[in-house]
Amino acid sequence: MFATNGAPYYEQLVMQIKQQIVQGSLQPGDKLPSIRAMAAELHLNPNTVSKTYQLLESQRAVYTVKGKGTFVSESTTTTVNQGEIDTVHERLQNLLTEAQFLGVTEQQLQEWVTAAYHNGGK
Amino acid sequence: MFATNGAPYYEQLVMQIKQQIVQGSLQPGDKLPSIRAMAAELHLNPNTVSKTYQLLESQRAVYTVKGKGTFVSESTTTTVNQGEIDTVHERLQNLLTEAQFLGVTEQQLQEWVTAAYHNGGK
């Protein structure tokens, strides 16, 4: 059900939902499945899904209305957070170093970047 | 001395040495500092440095000659490991999703990739 790449379930699920938002298959205002429904579907404990939703909320990707549900936020790029961008830049540099080690060409990487921006990374 | 970003020390050190190799400040055949010297310099436990060198060796980035020391390998890109490339690709996609969320433009990312390939990411 989930990749066994060492990343915790809640992190994998955060990324999965973020990708759906970036790709547009989840639109602003859309309601996410309830914690219980998502947990049942993915064979996860409700606590794990709850943690996922709270993480997404802390990142302003979704918002929660108690008793109603969790919804995709309107605009997720309003406030530019330079600190977070720097962190992503740093992690990217580490990853690019790895890629160079494995012999991935610069052209291949540029294509991956282009692909990510034009069809949501899939 | 090391970032408190949650990543274990040995992992941060692996990345640091890999960057030096990719950048060329460490050349094939160059001798790495001894485990004790490196540990003293970085205020790390020798066990941590030892684990670092073992990790680098397991990835063919360096090789160890008993009694002589640890040296940078000749060519690190001879054997293409598709599995590892796929892993890097997957992690890149996650990172690109994050970047898009933060409003980083495709052009900015292309520049980061170019920079990484032309001056080692620094």
Place this chain on the structure above:
Amino acid sequence: MFATNGAPYYEQLVMQIKQQIVQGSLQPGDKLPSIRAMAAELHLNPNTVSKTYQLLESQRAVYTVKGKGTFVSESTTTTVNQGEIDTVHERLQNLLTEAQFLGVTEQQLQEWVTAAYHNGGK
């Protein structure tokens, strides 16, 4: 219409009406809109507005005359409730700790207090 800050709607509405009373835009004796009118105007469920009015009434801020409507009370500060004052004091201390953490100066806070007492906090 209402902030999605996690606070339940009825609580936000209680605060909004209280502010209008403290500011003086709602005077003692003034009639509040009917539950149905208020609910329609704010796109809320009548039950939510009803709960709001009941809460305000339980705090002596308004009183209800059956068949006539809900009105702002004459004096809201007659009976000093030390227990509630202690609660507010405690919550204030928590908030002041937060403010200090964020680097808000004592002078800035004093100004905020002054402003709240001289123009209703707006």
Place this chain on the structure above:
Amino acid sequence: MFATNGAPYYEQLVMQIKQQIVQGSLQPGDKLPSIRAMAAELHLNPNTVSKTYQLLESQRAVYTVKGKGTFVSESTTTTVNQGEIDTVHERLQNLLTEAQFLGVTEQQLQEWVTAAYHNGGK
């Protein structure tokens, strides 16, 4: 052990630790009790303490070194976050409205603010 004011345990504990930091009884670099020790002392579940520490870390008040422990951060006011300051300001206005309702004088409030800044709110 904890006040039964409705606030969740982890939130009360977050505030308690923040106050100790603002007051100076916890200094930058100080090690917090381990999750298990704190949980035992306060008769809480380790998960609840863990959530507390993670909240404090997400607010940069403490940092965690895996396997070593959780420590008070160096400077907690480096990056001014206007958004968070606005949120505190807003909550303060609500609280001041409550205080006015209860008949708390402006002078009394000014004294509370002064006290909070000169002896940590106690």
Place this chain on the structure above:
DNA sequence: GTGGTCTAGACCACA
């Protein structure tokens, strides 16, 4: 129905 909190307790990685 919906999310939030909390306990009990297991298992894991890192130092």
Place this chain on the structure above:
DNA sequence: GTGGTCTAGACCACA
């Protein structure tokens, strides 16, 4: 020893 993850399952407030 130390923090991190996860499950099972209970109870609560809000809509």
